[in-house]
Amino acid sequence: MSLQVVTANRLDDGLVVFLTADGGWSENINDARTADGKEAANALLAEASAPELDVVIVGPYLIDVEQQDSGLVPTKYREVLRTKGPSVRADLGYQAV
Amino acid sequence: MYRYDDFDRQLVQERTEQFREQVKRRLSGDITEEQFRPLRLMNGVYLQLHAYMLRVAVPYGTLRCDQLRELGGIARKYDKGYGHFTTRQNIQYNWPKLDEIPDALLDLANVEMHAIQTSGNCIRNTTTDQYAGAAADEIEDPRPYCELIRQWSTFHPEFTYLPRKFKIAVTGSPNDRAAVKVHDIGLRMHYNDAGETGFEVIVGGGLGRTPFVGKTVRDFIGKNDLFSYLEAILRVYNRFGRRDNKYKARIKILVHELGVEEVQRLVEEEWAQIKDGSLKVGDAEIARYIEQFAPPAFEALSDDDADFERHKSESRAFSNWVRSNVIEHKQPGYAIANVSLKPIGGIPGDATDTQMELVADLSEKYSFGDVRVTHEQNLVLPHVKKADLFAVWTALEGAGLGTANLGYVTDIIACPGLDYCALATARSIPLSQRISERFGDLDRQHDIGELKIKISGCINACGHHHVGHIGILGLDKRGKEFYQITLGGDASQDASIGKIVGAGFSEAEVVDAIESLVTKYIDIRDGGERFIDTYRRVGMDPFKEVLYGDR
Numbered sequence: 272m273s274l275q276v277v278t279a280n281r282l283d284d285g286l287v288v289f290l291t292a293d294g295g296w297s298e299n300i301n302d303a304r305t306a307d308g309k310e311a312a313n314a315l316l317a318e319a320s321a322p323e324l325d326v327v328i329v330g331p332y333l334i335d336v337e338q339q340d341s342g343l344v345p346t347k348y349r350e351v352l353r354t355k356g357p358s359v360r361a362d363l364g365y366q367a368v
Numbered sequence: 369m370y371r372y373d374d375f376d377r378q379l380v381q382e383r384t385e386q387f388r389e390q391v392k393r394r395l396s397g398d399i400t401e402e403q404f405r406p407l408r409l410m411n412g413v414y415l416q417l418h419a420y421m422l423r424v425a426v427p428y429g430t431l432r433c434d435q436l437r438e439l440g441g442i443a444r445k446y447d448k449g450y451g452h453f454t455t456r457q458n459i460q461y462n463w464p465k466l467d468e469i470p471d472a473l474l475d476l477a478n479v480e481m482h483a484i485q486t487s488g489n490c491i492r493n494t495t496t497d498q499y500a501g502a503a504a505d506e507i508e509d510p511r512p513y514c515e516l517i518r519q520w521s522t523f524h525p526e527f528t529y530l531p532r533k534f535k536i537a538v539t540g541s542p543n544d545r546a547a548v549k550v551h552d553i554g555l556r557m558h559y560n561d562a563g564e565t566g567f568e569v570i571v572g573g574g575l576g577r578t579p580f581v582g583k584t585v586r587d588f589i590g591k592n593d594l595f596s597y598l599e600a601i602l603r604v605y606n607r608f609g610r611r612d613n614k615y616k617a618r619i620k621i622l623v624h625e626l627g628v629e630e631v632q633r634l635v636e637e638e639w640a641q642i643k644d645g646s647l648k649v650g651d652a653e654i655a656r657y658i659e660q661f662a663p664p665a666f667e668a669l670s671d672d673d674a675d676f677e678r679h680k681s682e683s684r685a686f687s688n689w690v691r692s693n694v695i696e697h698k699q700p701g702y703a704i705a706n707v708s709l710k711p712i713g714g715i716p717g718d719a720t721d722t723q724m725e726l727v728a729d730l731s732e733k734y735s736f737g738d739v740r741v742t743h744e745q746n747l748v749l750p751h752v753k754k755a756d757l758f759a760v761w762t763a764l765e766g767a768g769l770g771t772a773n774l775g776y777v778t779d780i781i782a783c784p785g786l787d788y789c790a791l792a793t794a795r796s797i798p799l800s801q802r803i804s805e806r807f808g809d810l811d812r813q814h815d816i817g818e819l820k821i822k823i824s825g826c827i828n829a830c831g832h833h834h835v836g837h838i839g840i841l842g843l844d845k846r847g848k849e850f851y852q853i854t855l856g857g858d859a860s861q862d863a864s865i866g867k868i869v870g871a872g873f874s875e876a877e878v879v880d881a882i883e884s885l886v887t888k889y890i891d892i893r894d895g896g897e898r899f900i901d902t903y904r905r906v907g908m909d910p911f912k913e914v915l916y917g918d919r
Contacts, residue, residue, distance in 0.1 A: 280419070282394075282395065282401075283395060283466055284419065284420075284465040284466065284467075285416075285418075285419035285420035285463075285464075285465065285466060286419055287417075287419075325397065325400050325401055326396070329401050330401070330415065346847070347847060348786070348847065348848075348849070349786060349792075352417060352418075352786060352787065353417055356418060357418070357787035357788060357797075358787055358795060358798060359787050359797045359798055359801070360715075360787075363448055363463075
């Protein structure tokens with residue numbers, strides 16, 4: 272089965288975040304809690320969609336990821352860009368840190 | 369230039385305060401994202417791939433130097449030191465924080481700017497010729513009419529929830545630099561038989577997933593009647609435009625489905641009811657707006673300037689810049705200086721905070737404090753003395769703004785694409801950078817001549833690929849970026865929609881494909897022909913063959 276994590280944008284600064292094991296939100300995809308299989312993924316998304324989180328994050332959704340040597344990597348390039356920043360500005364986004 | 373009256377000032381200040389309260393309520397949880405989203409969009413705040421994006425309106429592409437300076441300041445204070453000028457003559461910031469946006473809007477309001485009409489299903493910011501009031505080929509400055517359209521359309525209560533967004537573009541010159549034929553309404557100024565100036569009204573043009581060149585619903589509307597006529601069109605659209613399907617909701621679909629004759633009949637019927645009402649604008653009022661855009665205090669100069677000629681003969685780089693970036697002005701001794709935001713290998717339309725401040729300073733010193741934004745994502749100093757061009761160019765060159773490529777193959781329109789945009793299916797910017805590098809040699813660009821390449825990172829066509837001489841559309845094919853090429857598009861008075869040349873290309877192949885097309889054009893062109901002229905003469909087949917052979 273494919274691995275999935277939940278991502279969203281943080282409400283106050285709009286930056287990309289991932290749902291973590293302790294129910295918090297991290298800027299680092301490697302802190303994300305993974306779900307293996309449809310049922311676990313749906314449960315993860317349901318947790319992220321709780322009404323009380325509407326003041327923390329915006330628009331949570333599931334993305335497919337792979338466990339690689341370097342850590343968790345999204346399978347879609349769009350999501351890879353979200354974990355890094357614009358490919359044309361290496362000085363911006365999480366890749367700059 | 370137009371200055372806010374008390375009414376404008378109050379309106380923008382109230383809107384800014386309202387948005388501050390809305391943000392506060394959102395952050396405290398008093399309103400949900402679902403409730404907040406339409407409110408933020410009505411204030412130009414989008415949520416993009418990496419962060420929020422703030423789109424600031426530059427009405428009809430005209431800025432004062434203090435406004436551009438503030439745009440630079442906002443880039444530094446609330447963003448990451450740069451902004452992106454768009455094909456709608458606006459500017460976008462890519463990293464503002466939601467809780468700081470109300471302060472940014474207040475700073476904007478202090479220089480008579482805002483983010484109104486930059487999002488939502490309303491009448492959007494009106495665009496026009498970037499050379500308005502300066503171009504030698506202009507019939508009349510279109511901006512007084514653009515400003516009247518702005519006042520009529522801003523927060524128009526009847527047209528705040530249209531079926532879809534609505535874009536109006538105006539040209540005062542027969543040489544259309546505002547792409548009026550691919551807007552929801554395009555207005556082209558011309559003379560009637562009595563020698564009066566008025567507008568041809570073109571409706572239902574547009575790009576996106578269903579591109580159309582607009583159709584003429586009225587060959588001539590007098591200036592006094594323009595606003596009631598626009599109202600009649602919007603009423604017909606608001607009533608009959610489709611609301612069942614977002615992708616069929618623009619007026620171009622209505623015009624396509626009903627036919628232009630039926631749309632014309634409906635508009636004329638509506639107009640007959642309202643044409644003598646409050647929207648009939650008298651000559652005295654129009655004159656007041658023309659006065660607001662009165663020409664600056666030009667000096668009476670000879671059109672020949674010895675120093676200018678000497679600098680051209682002494683500096684090849686300056687002479688090259690003049691050749692491509694300097695355009696004839698209607699006033700003897702003056703010129704229009706284009707500031708390219710397309711450095712070779714750079715990001716089209718991006719400008720740093722200090723670059724914006726430099727252009728603002730140059731405009732204050734050399735161009736009566738007047739700056740323009742073009743829909744091709746460049747800036748313009750519209751009124752520069754020929755005698756000052758060398759000083760302007762020297763300063764621009766020192767800031768990486770002196771690229772001599774206006775209208776050439778490296779003067780590429782590109783949308784932000786997948787690097788920033790939540791809707792994109794592929795990246796646009798890296799491709800534009802690679803094409804720019806491939807053709808960066810200036811002698812080669814001179815040889816190729818005018819060639820408009822336009823790149824969109826998805827079917828919504830913000831990069832105007834349908835009207836590129838060569839258009840490139842980025843798609844996603846099974847998780848890989850993939851680029852479809854169109855040929856023969858044109859945004860000018862001879863507008864046409866490009867045709868797909870054949871199967872698309874991978875990211876690795878596409879720059880070679882573009883080069884093959886350009887090489888073919890050079891092989892088969894007749895003397896003086898631009899790429900688009902050759903394409904129109906020979907058609908698709910020779911270009912298809914060079915890309916696909918027998919395939």
